[in-house]
Amino acid sequence: MASTLISAKLPPDVDPTKAPIAFGRRALPKLSREIQSPELLTQQRALMALCDLVHDPENVYQAVQIGFLENLKTLLLHHDSTVRQKTTEILYIMAMHNVGRQGLIQNAVIPVLTELLDDPEDICRKNTHQVLDMMAKLPEGAVDILHAGLIPLLVVRLKTESDEIQELILGTLSNCLRMEASEALATDAITILKEKLTHPSATIRNKAAQVILEIGTHPEGKSTVCEEVIPLLVSLLEDTDPEVQASAAGALMFATIKPKGRCLALRAEAIPRLLKLVAVENSKARLSAIKTLTMLAEVAEGRRKLLERTDIFQQCLRDPSEAVKRAAEIAIRVIRWKPF
Amino acid sequence: MLPALRPPPSAASAVPYTYCSPPRAVPARPKYRAPLEADEPQKEPARWANLMYDRRVVRGNTYARQAVPTCIHHPNAFEIQRQREARRKALARKRAEEQIQLRTPEPVEGREHVHVQTELYLEEISDRIIEVDVECQTDAFLDRPPTPFFVPAKTGRDVATQIEEGELFDFDIEVKPILEVLVGKTIEQALLEVMEEEELAKLLAHQRAYAELRNAELAEVQRLEEQDRRYREEKERCKQQQMEMLQKEKETMEKIAAQAFAKRYLTDLIPSVFNNLHESGFFYDPIERDIETEFLPWLMTEVEETLEKKTLGRVMLDSLIRTVTEKRLDVFSQKPLPDQVEAPAEEHRPTDNAPQVAAETEAADQAVTADEETDQPAAEDQASHHITFQSEEANQEAMEDSETD
Numbered sequence A: 001m002a003s004t005l006i007s008a009k010l011p012p013d014v015d016p017t018k019a020p021i022a023f024g025r026r027a028l029p030k031l032s033r034e035i036q037s038p039e040l041l042t043q044q045r046a047l048m049a050l051c052d053l054v055h056d057p058e059n060v061y062q063a064v065q066i067g068f069l070e071n072l073k074t075l076l077l078h079h080d081s082t083v084r085q086k087t088t089e090i091l092y093i094m095a096m097h098n099v100g101r102q103g104l105i106q107n108a109v110i111p112v113l114t115e116l117l118d119d120p121e122d123i124c125r126k127n128t129h130q131v132l133d134m135m136a137k138l139p140e141g142a143v144d145i146l147h148a149g150l151i152p153l154l155v156v157r158l159k160t161e162s163d164e165i166q167e168l169i170l171g172t173l174s175n176c177l178r179m180e181a182s183e184a185l186a187t188d189a190i191t192i193l194k195e196k197l198t199h200p201s202a203t204i205r206n207k208a209a210q211v212i213l214e215i216g217t218h219p220e221g222k223s224t225v226c227e228e229v230i231p232l233l234v235s236l237l238e239d240t241d242p243e244v245q246a247s248a249a250g251a252l253m254f255a256t257i258k259p260k261g262r263c264l265a266l267r268a269e270a271i272p273r274l275l276k277l278v279a280v281e282n283s284k285a286r287l288s289a290i291k292t293l294t295m296l297a298e299v300a301e302g303r304r305k306l307l308e309r310t311d312i313f314q315q316c317l318r319d320p321s322e323a324v325k326r327a328a329e330i331a332i333r334v335i336r337w338k339p340f
Numbered sequence B: 001m002l003p004a005l006r007p008p009p010s011a012a013s014a015v016p017y018t019y020c021s022p023p024r025a026v027p028a029r030p031k032y033r034a035p036l037e038a039d040e041p042q043k044e045p046a047r048w049a050n051l052m053y054d055r056r057v058v059r060g061n062t063y064a065r066q067a068v069p070t071c072i073h074h075p076n077a078f079e080i081q082r083q084r085e086a087r088r089k090a091l092a093r094k095r096a097e098e099q100i101q102l103r104t105p106e107p108v109e110g111r112e113h114v115h116v117q118t119e120l121y122l123e124e125i126s127d128r129i130i131e132v133d134v135e136c137q138t139d140a141f142l143d144r145p146p147t148p149f150f151v152p153a154k155t156g157r158d159v160a161t162q163i164e165e166g167e168l169f170d171f172d173i174e175v176k177p178i179l180e181v182l183v184g185k186t187i188e189q190a191l192l193e194v195m196e197e198e199e200l201a202k203l204l205a206h207q208r209a210y211a212e213l214r215n216a217e218l219a220e221v222q223r224l225e226e227q228d229r230r231y232r233e234e235k236e237r238c239k240q241q242q243m244e245m246l247q248k249e250k251e252t253m254e255k256i257a258a259q260a261f262a263k264r265y266l267t268d269l270i271p272s273v274f275n276n277l278h279e280s281g282f283f284y285d286p287i288e289r290d291i292e293t294e295f296l297p298w299l300m301t302e303v304e305e306t307l308e309k310k311t312l313g314r315v316m317l318d319s320l321i322r323t324v325t326e327k328r329l330d331v332f333s334q335k336p337l338p339d340q341v342e343a344p345a346e347e348h349r350p351t352d353n354a355p356q357v358a359a360e361t362e363a364a365d366q367a368v369t370a371d372e373e374t375d376q377p378a379a380e381d382q383a384s385h386h387i388t389f390q391s392e393e394a395n396q397e398a399m400e401d402s403e404t405d
Helices: A024-035 A040-053 A057-065 A068-075 A081-095 A098-106 A110-118 A122-136 A139-147 A150-160 A163-179 A182-186 A189-196 A202-216 A219-236 A242-255 A259-267 A270-278 A283-296 A300-307 A310-316 A322-335 B077-100 B171-267 B269-280 B286-333 B338-375 B378-404
Strands: none
Touching (some): A098 A122, A110 A122, A163 A182, A189 A219, A259 A270, A270 A300, A283 A310
């Protein structure tokens, strides 16, 4: 009579498209050999089996240990689209685990992924972008992507790809530019991002605003952002999606550091909208709004307007988030500052 | 039908029964065969009595065999002899045939025999027999129809058993563990996937929170930087302005001082310049200049001429007086002695007076000349007066000169 003990093994399946998996520790080495076989069907079956195995982190670790990534790198450039698709999927799943990410960095997989950005298959490209997005979340991965010179290529593809992939690209860009924002300036990314700010999809607007935020941390980026994007960002402060509002406030936070940006923002009537945002539930939005108001309070005009509304900031002093409290204190101090 | 059986020999003949293959015990066999070299010269004795390999068994068709030998293992002497003779005869016959065979004479020297076909048409002679293949084919048959399904006739008896409910097994109880395993494994797989996604989501949320804080702090840092930069710039500008002001003040003071000094210095300039110019003769009265440059030289030249005339006159007078005095001297020297005493006195006196006389003579000359001249037009009276006055002056001067000599 069968017992109810669930074993650690995966349930046996009779999927004919998958290669049979050897027992225990022999599974991955055998698959590794099969992947290198010259016959296409064997390779495909091995890849399908590997795809399932790789969901387990221990298998990921073992795969990295036995040098699977070298084989996968060669397979990335295979002529058959199924092989490429499955390989990219496997890399994506591996990148979801930290061990896998480290392995990807050590084996220098990212430069090879550059070749796949132009793949004719949609799903291959999507998987590639997913891998890049995952890798960019890790600081070393982001540095790797920067070194491989992918930023200009990604920016160009923002114009042409589908919405899903655009989201992934924007995510990658925002994480990479956090490390080093100067790359984006060379490629004139801001014009493209300006268009995205008016995209119908909320996620894309949100992510585009985040990328602009990251560009704004760089001094040159600030001037470019000031010139072109501030009115758009101010209008986004009243967007329907709260996430978009928060990101727009964040981007404004950096854009208004320069005096020119401050004047532009004041002229675009940013203060009333930011004051509305201060009372919102999203703590990120509150924090960004308070910080932006602090920036605007550096200008005399802004100070005048905000002196009347210091009660709002008093309220924020009792906020549950520590950062918001601090920001509110600083804001009050700046507003009450007098030149003499 | 089998051929007629030979009557069993044991009934009539007296030959003792001999075995074709005598029975023998199984010899002891070595485990391994002896090596092959030992066997090659002689074949092993047959260890088996296999029908297939038995030479005594007739192979092939038996219709053509002439005689069935009774027994080849023990032939009679008579039989042996007969065989030998038969063999000899065959051999002799063969030799005879060979000799009888017609032989053509040997070819003449320089020629050789060649087989030639003499028929009308040459034939190719070869060992191969000319064969002609002939085929024939039956009509195409239809496909063999499938054999009908063979259903054997029913044999036996029908017997039935009945299984009541719950006698074999209880489906619900038995199915439970199977179901549990199935469902359990599916859920486990699903949970794994959900956990993956949750892990990812947590990671993202964590990162977002961190990013928020970081951005806020970064913005604060940059704002303070900006502020600091502004204040510093302002300070620099103020300082710069102050320095400029001081500089300007100093300059203006210096300018004023320089101006005062220059003014004072220059007040004296114009008069001095004019003075200098005046002194160097740049400003002149034209009439005065005219007088100076033209009138006075003319006057001077005129005066010079007049004076020259006067001196000429005097010189003339002098020479006249000189001649006169010389003449007088001559005259005097020719006079008597009393005059000589007086003469030395006179000489003395003349010597004393000589200069005086000379002077007087000069004067006299002059007077004479003057007189002579007075004879001339009286217009010169005044002039002569003047001249006498002047001659007196000249005398005095001469005297003074002589005295000083």
